[in-house]
Amino acid sequence: MSSATAWTDDHFIAGDVALDFANTVYRRTPEMGADLLNNIDALTAWLRHTELLPDDARDPFEDSQAALRQARRLRELFWAVFEARAEGRELPANALADLLDAARRGVGSDVTVGSDGSATPLTAQGTLTVLALYGIRLALSPSSLPVRACDRCGWFFIDTSRSRRRRWCSMKTCGNQAKAARYRSSHV
Numbered sequence: 808m809s810s811a812t813a814w815t816d817d818h819f820i821a822g823d824v825a826l827d828f829a830n831t832v833y834r835r836t837p838e839m840g841a842d843l844l845n846n847i848d849a850l851t852a853w854l855r856h857t858e859l860l861p862d863d864a865r866d867p868f869e870d871s872q873a874a875l876r877q878a879r880r881l882r883e884l885f886w887a888v889f890e891a892r893a894e895g896r897e898l899p900a901n902a903l904a905d906l907l908d909a910a911r912r913g914v915g916s917d918v919t920v921g922s923d924g925s926a927t928p929l930t931a932q933g934t935l936t937v938l939a940l941y942g943i944r945l946a947l948s949p950s951s952l953p954v955r956a957c958d959r960c961g962w963f964f965i966d967t968s969r970s971r972r973r974r975w976c977s978m979k980t981c982g983n984q985a986k987a988a989r990y991r992s993s994h995v
C-alpha cells in the first residue's frame with residue numbers, strides 16, 4: 808500500500824472546505840495515479856487537518872474501505888456539481904440528487920446541526936455527511952461566490968480576486984509554472 812499523503816496548507820487553497828476536498832486529486836483523474844486520497848490513512852489525516860475529525864478520535868471508521876469508497880464517490884459528485892458551476896452550466900440533476908442523499912445520511916445520529924446552522928460530526932462517519940452538507944451549501948450559494956477551476960491542474964477555488972479573473976489555484980505552483988512556460992516559449 809502506498810504511504811498516505813502528507814497534507815500541508817498548500818493542499819488547502821480553495822477558500823472552501825468542500826472544494827479543498829474536491830482537490831484531493833490532480834487534474835481530477837485518479838486513474839492516472841494522481842489520487843492524493845490514496846488510502847484510508849490519507850482520508851483520516853485529511854479530516855484531521857480540516858479539524859472535522861477530532862484528534863482524539865480512535866478507530867474512526869467502522870468499515871474503512873467502505874468509508875474510502877464513500878469519500879471518493881462524494882468527491883466525484885463534487886466534481887460534477889462544481890465543474891458545472893465553474894463552467895456556468897445548470898447543475899447536473901443526478902449528481903445533485905445523489906449529493907442530497909449523501910447529506911441526509913446519519914443526520915440526527917452521526918451529525919447534529921446547531922442553532923447557528925453549524926453542522927458537527929458526532930462520529931467519523933458523520934464527517935462525510937458534514938462534507939456533503941458543505942458541498943450543497945456551496946453548490947446552492949449565490950454567484951457572489953464564484954467557483955473556478957485552475958487552468959493548469961483543474962483544482963477548484965473561490966475567486967475572491969477583485970477582477971474576478973484569477974486563473975490559477977496558486978501562484979506558488981501553477982501560476983509560476985505557467986509564467987515559466989510562457990517565458991520559455993517566447994525565448995526559443
Ligand SMILES: [Zn+2]
Nearest residue numbers: 957960976981
Ligand atoms: Zn493549479
